[in-house]
Amino acid sequence: MSAVAFSRPRGRGRLGRRFRGAGPFTYLFLVVVAVLSAFPLYWSFVVASHDNSAVSAYPPVLTPGHELFHNIRRLFNSGEVNVNFWTALVNSALVASVVTVAVVFFSALAGFAFAKLRFRGRGVLFVAVIATLTVPVQLGIIPLYIEMVHFGWTNRLYAVIAPNLVSAYGVFLMRQYIVQAVPNELIDASRVDGCHTARVFWHVVLPAVRPVAAVLGLLTFMNTWNDFFWPLVVLSPRNPTVQVAVSTLASGYVQDYALVLTGTFISIVPLLVVFLLLGRQIIGGIMKGAVKG
């Protein structure tokens, strides 16, 4: 951790003046930031691993206890809590998976057309896709709700899946990537061989977009899993997503923080696991999007 390790002579080149060596205070500062970032999550785990009386202990308990599994058992025991947590988890997994697959597939498909196929109106239509990014879609929430009532989709998962099946951001991302990642010669060659564009898409484009598909998929899965406002509006606590279930849990009559934060913690765990495994890619995705966007 010492800064002495960076006593490389100041000189020209990439690591020259621009990249200052990091001193001990830099590390101290970063460690404090890291602790502040992680602490609330750690805290939810601490509360979730005690029984409820620990919440009011003085001084507060700051280390994990042994009640986590007991709390989890209570959480999934529908006789004890006001919401069916299993249903919620399964619903969220289902919704997020379907939305992720659809967004990646449709984005790649449209991105391929915009990047590599020539057709009338291509420029205008692509601008139209970008323009939809500036429209705050959430604000059409009331007519969207009325629409769902007419479809008979309130309280059903279709209502949270259907509006999210495509993403303008995804189309944009895919188009930018395909333009440079798939060589025109490859497309032309398969054309000369008499290959249908659908086959080109399936055999050439889809394998080539794998890296960006992973990033888009991860971000889409996270956003869908975490979405709250629209599911709260259109679903009921009887058939909730996990976010609606957790908020319902928190509104329960008895103030049981241990139980509430157990639910909260369980709702974060899947994303936490994904993040720990693929955090590097997520960071790369956000940073790449920033440079291009």
Added chain:
Amino acid sequence: MTETTVARGTPAARRRGLRSRLLRTDAKVSPYLYIAPFFAVFGVFGLFPLGYTAWVSVTDRELLSPVVHYIGLQNFTELLHDSYFWNSVENTLAIGVISTVPQLLLALGLAHVLNTKLRARTFFRMSILLPQVTSLVAVALIFAQLFSHDYGLINYGLGQAHIGAVNWEAGRISSWIALSVMVTWRWTGYNTLIYLAAMQAIPDELYEASAIDGARGFRQFRHVTVPMLRPTIIFTVIISTIGSLQLFTEPYLFQPLKQGATGGSARQYQTIVMYLYEKAFGSTQFKFGYASAIAWCLVLLIVVISLVNFLLVRRIRSAES
């Protein structure tokens, strides 16, 4: 020569002709097929509802009442005289300012610090992004506990420092501060990464040139890094502004037991989207026409404030250089 004339008649050649015609149709039609899903879904669930909001906002529509009357701009005039609405605008703007400004400054500083030769780079980057993975619901519920009056850890800390407990949720300013802490906690890391990416794209020559001019450390940061980040700063300011104007989940769950869209007993932290929710979906309201009018005012506010921010950020920067 004879071979070709013979070949034209064979079934194989006819198939080849058919095939090339199919391929030509494919080249013409399929691009539209490939982009159709996007436009179809967006049209049905994005564009149509948005246009429909315009219609609903000039009616007296309540939930699914069969009879709907055109009432002109009545919803809007009523809204302009609605003190609850202006209260929500004030709360939203205040929370927006005290969450966006510190958050972006912090992110800028953090990115600057991270843009050094660091050990455990990935570890630090991942740790600052950790809050971004946490759902808004989880953020709200965890912080509601941390900020709770009697058993909250933050009040315990304040007590130890002999400052005394604060009833965060009950006060106006205190609730704004608590909410802005939640927003800042969740979004600082994301903005840091955006800034960091932009910093790494700044060409080395600029730093070398400014070093020759004798600029180092903070002066280099101010005169090279910040001006070069201008487009990125504009981007983050606008994105954060839009986000903060639509704040809902954190204040909605601030009081987990009595969660509701009124934003505290005195509406001390009710935001615009909460007021919209209260009017449209709150227990006995279902005033869809009125709520749609709120939606349109929110859109207007977003456009105006984004524009103002854009001009402001652009001017400050160019005045400096």
